[in-house]
Amino acid sequence: MVKRTSFEGDSCPIARSLEAIGDWWSLLIIREAMLGLRRFGEFQSKLGMAKNILSARLRSMVDHGILTTAPASDGSAYQEYVLTPKGRGTFPILVALRQWSEEFDDHPEEIATILVDSDKGRPVRKLELRAQDGRLLSPADTMLKPRPAPRRRSA
Template identity: 55%
Template sequence: MAVRRVHFEQAGCPVSRSVDAVGDWWSLLIVRDAFDGVRRLVDFQRSLGVAKNMLSARLRALVANGVMVPVPPADGGFQREYVLTPKGRDLFPVIVALRQWGERHCFVPGEPHTVLVDRADGRPVAQVEVRAESGAVLGPDDTVVMEVS
């Protein structure tokens, strides 16, 4: 029995719509790799170890959702490249927040892992924080979801 995917493009919740657009874990890893400079299908495949048909489907979905765009290859070759659109680049804080959450909760102390650093000085990137317009750091108990009319 096949499981049908539920779509949330009409949902009133921004989280539901976001998950619908890029919530697939392969898609998020493709976006992560794109931030790391990966552009070609063969290089995404090498990095992720995903089947070509599955990768192609995810890339098509990311293109259809306006997250990535296919472009002619920079070296004049035949294999098209995929780059993040401004919409896709807006996922950077999401990817950083997931990375930092993983650093805190998915490794035992002392276990080696990668870390995101500032290219200018090589120092680790500060923790992503949710802030009020005043600049105060907010936690889950400090916020409430409201309907916008």
């Protein structure tokens, strides 16, 4: 088989995420959904992507529990695609991608938008990773530990 290697059974959580949203379009669809788009045609015209691909992606994300199809909203017999909590949970990923571009892109002047807090209208801070006790952590301050084995008996 040549089967574009699936990460489904992989034990790495990053690989598992990529399995669901690691393709070209999914995160952009989620981004648009986060901004309020709901209808097939809206996504299609906004993103300019092929309709068959959009169709496949939407279905895949529905299967993964990232989107749900809501029956209507304006009566028009069609369905809408709305984010589930799992879908909205990708927000930090989108922000991280955005901030990475803002910080390291070779042509940051081409970036058209900035993310601000809607209350004050000022740019948000960089995402920060903290320890349980609140210390700010850099990559070097972290390490991976094997997950404790699930206790079978006393669950």
